[in-house]
Amino acid sequence: MNESAKHETVLDTGALQLGRVYAQALIGAAMKEGVTDDAIEQLGQLVDDVLSQHPTLASVFASPRVSQEEKSRILDSLLGDKVHPVLLRFLKVVAGRGRLGYLNEIRYSADELKNEMMGRVVAEVRTALPLTDELRQSVQQRLADKLGKDVVLKETVDPQLIGGLVVRVGDTVIDSSVAGQLESLSQRARDGLASKLIANADSFASGS
Incomplete structure (x- = not known):
């Protein structure tokens, strides 16, 4: 096995538990459409290539003062046709529940679940x-x-x-x-x- 996970993360245990619940939901939805690998990879790209490089955007996603509607609008504008619809719908659900601030934990747990499945x-x-x-x-x-x-x-x-x-x-x-x-x-x-x-x-x- 020659694969190596490159992301380094220090995460709170409670946040990880929440992240795992959402990751399970994402994988379940993605599996039904046969796009599990794509959804997890695109979530990782969002976390690593976008949010980590744009902390202001990450703060907007995490802020309870920004409305669900505004966050959904940002997701549409930012991701649009760039990610699979399964992932976009999932992110909007997460936004609606005020949990976009936990995308790092969700991504981490999704990677772990995928490894367990394999x-x-x-x-x-x-x-x-x-x-x-x-x-x-x-x-x-x-x-x-x-x-x-x-x-x-x-x-x-x-x-x-x-x-x-x-x-x-x-x-x-x-x-x-x-x-x-x-x-x-x-x-x-x-x-x-x-x-x-x-x-x-x-x-x-x-x-x-």
Whole structure:
């Protein structure tokens, strides 16, 4: 399994529960028309490419002082024929219930539900340095062997991380034996990078 979830999210548990309810409704409606993948992908694009880049619009969606009618008008103007009608109708329902401020949580839960439907599990991996392609594949394979499922990695780089690597699946931190194996991989990757940096510095200093 070579897929990796790129979005990084810190979400409130209560908000996630609400998001999951709405995500289930979206997936249910999308499945009836055979557009589940499209609906989830387009929701992700709305969150990542539009709302994250235009915080004023996100604030309008979340504001209780902006009417349902105005929010629906904005959705029509913004999305129109750019998204599948199933998603547009869903967003208008969410707007009508005053929940457009939870689109991030709904999107997150929709991704999780899709992974569950496909027999995949999301593993959150925090590392001190970005994973290389080789290390990413090794981490995915070892986790897949441990969990007995295909694994999607949600990667976060934290330079302040002590120990180099933390792996979490749901509320569970992977046990020390597997985490230790992955940490060993991570350490070798850091050592390799350090060696290259030192070699480059030596080359620069010698003028070669």
